[in-house]
Amino acid sequence: MTARSPHATTQIQGGPELPQRRLLATSIPGPRSKDLLARKTSAVAGGVGISVPVFAVAAGGGVIVDVDGNSLIDLGSGIAVTTVGNAAPEVVAAVSAQAASFTHTCFMITGYEGYVAVAETLNRLTPGDHDKRTALFNSGSEAVENAIKIARAHTGRQAVVAFDHAYHGRTNLTMALTAKAHPYKNGFGPFAPEVYRAPLSYPYRDGGLSGAEAARRAITMIEKQVGAANLAAIIIEPIQGEGGFIVPAEGFLPALSRWAADNGVVFIADEVQTGFARTGAMFASDHEGLVPDLVATAKGIAGGLPLSAVTGRAEIMDAVHVGGLGGTYGGNPVAVAAALASLDLFEHGGLVERAQQIGAILREQLDALRDGDPRVGDVRGRGAMVAIELVDPATGDPDAALTARIAAYAHARGVVLLTAGTFGNVIRFLPPLSIGDDLLREGLGVVAEALETV
Structure with a gap:
């Protein structure tokens, strides 16, 4: 595909045929994303932020591929937008x-x-x-x-x-x-x-x-x-x-x-x-x-x-x-x-049923985290819209700092994770309904690893 600006960008075919794997070809962000972040700072209003410091070139199924060749597990769906999957053929x-x-x-x-x-x-x-x-x-x-x-x-x-x-x-x-x-x-x-x-x-x-x-x-x-x-x-x-x-x-x-x-x-x-x-x-x-x-x-x-x-x-x-x-x-x-x-x-297309299946996996994995870690105060949601609320186990007070650390850990390891909540202490899971079970479980495993590590 011909580039439309003097800044060349690699084009990759997206959609469900994109390889469904987490792959870290570079650190997050990689060198090309860092260059684009610098350009963003010079060209885009400062009030427009980016949660995960990468720039996408393709997406589909349950992954987003960035300009450095990293393939990230998508647990956010662009805030519940690409529910049918990115670049769905239909x-x-x-x-x-x-x-x-x-x-x-x-x-x-x-x-x-x-x-x-x-x-x-x-x-x-x-x-x-x-x-x-x-x-x-x-x-x-x-x-x-x-x-x-x-x-x-x-x-x-x-x-x-x-x-x-x-x-x-x-x-x-x-x-x-x-x-x-x-x-x-x-x-x-x-x-x-x-x-x-x-x-x-x-x-x-x-x-x-x-x-x-x-x-x-x-x-x-x-x-x-x-x-x-x-x-x-x-x-x-x-x-x-x-x-x-x-x-x-x-x-x-x-x-x-x-x-x-x-x-x-x-x-x-x-x-x-x-x-x-x-x-x-x-x-x-x-x-x-x-x-x-x-x-x-x-x-x-x-x-x-x-x-x-x-x-x-x-x-x-x-x-x-x-x-x-x-x-x-x-x-x-x-x-x-x-x-x-x-x-x-x-x-x-069976997507209501697929959301129920995804919800069962989310609840199974996240309920286990809650049962084993008192910092996970609550697991709630329905279908493919589930969240954990993180708290200080001694007081029950919201723990926004822990939430931010877990999100940063996941981002650095190739998982797109979104936070939420009035107190900034909620991690929300909104995977596309096109995500595979194995990829979903792998992404949740990174979140569990983050809880153990941070």
């Missing part, structure tokens, strides 16, 4: 065919069938059999922000409640919804008004509070400090992402949903990270039979291309005036082609 074929036809017209100018087909598929797959509508956007933040717009238009109210430890995005409104100050909010205010925060069900740190009890606590706070008559929407991640993969106690989410329905409040499920087979169900809401009014999706929807959506009850979605929703790139034809291929894989 996605590559769909993208190539669409790009050869046309790359853009703007759906608001001239329509095209792919946008409508994605909307039809999401209307069918998201929880509930009621009449639905969908609008497409570019990112999870955009989907969340538009879900709030839609809820406000439908209810005529302004207030919105989000929850402790929540992460909803980096735009002004979604920063207001997000709980964690650093690095997401520091220095960027003032934020959008009429956003309130309620306590989440956090079983590891709730002292045995049941889901019903945690819901009563949250609802009481909402009623007393916001008032149901002022509230347009409740927005919640069925399993929190950046917040640390917190799975609310059973019954917490349905109780909130019932209260919202009884009070004319729109219940929004932020399934940006949890959607599309990731948790061993098509959507995390499905685990408790939750039927949200609106569902925000993104990340895994399009096999690595930027696309997001809001899907929900027709009467709510249609409350917005014509022209009130959209965006220049929203539902880009190449992205929707990738989404249709990915959605077909999610629905017919």
Whole structure:
């Protein structure tokens, strides 16, 4: 392949045919990655960081290959984006065919069938059999922000409640919804008004509070400090992402949903990270039979291309005036082609079952770590979305320093590992569903080795 800049970059064929092995050809980072890191420092805004100090040239299956020839085990999927696998052949074929036809017209100018087909598929797959509508956007933040717009238009109210430890995005409104100050909010205010925060069900740190009890606590706070008559929407991640993969106690989410329905409040499920087979169900809401009014999706929807959506009850979605929703790139034809291929894989490729299989391996290996090491305070999650919370065994306090050391150890030994949590003490596991069992177990073995070593 011909290089497009004076800086030559080796091109390697990616996808599932890429050799599925961990290989350290150099130290991490290698010399070419170091050169690119220096160029990044000179050319890219300092606020854009890189967690693993390598530069990729190919990826597929369960590995990422860097410019120095190192092959790293991928336990992050680009933060749950490449769920179907990097460069999945079906996605590559769909993208190539669409790009050869046309790359853009703007759906608001001239329509095209792919946008409508994605909307039809999401209307069918998201929880509930009621009449639905969908609008497409570019990112999870955009989907969340538009879900709030839609809820406000439908209810005529302004207030919105989000929850402790929540992460909803980096735009002004979604920063207001997000709980964690650093690095997401520091220095960027003032934020959008009429956003309130309620306590989440956090079983590891709730002292045995049941889901019903945690819901009563949250609802009481909402009623007393916001008032149901002022509230347009409740927005919640069925399993929190950046917040640390917190799975609310059973019954917490349905109780909130019932209260919202009884009070004319729109219940929004932020399934940006949890959607599309990731948790061993098509959507995390499905685990408790939750039927949200609106569902925000993104990340895994399009096999690595930027696309997001809001899907929900027709009467709510249609409350917005014509022209009130959209965006220049929203539902880009190449992205929707990738989404249709990915959605077909999610629905017919056995990926829900594969997420369950991966989840069983993750729980087996990580539960064993917890049983043998008191610094592993908790193992939680569902399907291929599992995390460990690391603590000081004497006090139970979060141990962010240990977490950072384990991640650095894994990175240096060729394993892409992501951290999370309000306190920076959670390691999250989000492998692509295309990863092999042996490679997954090897990556988890490096994490166990890191715990023993650091």
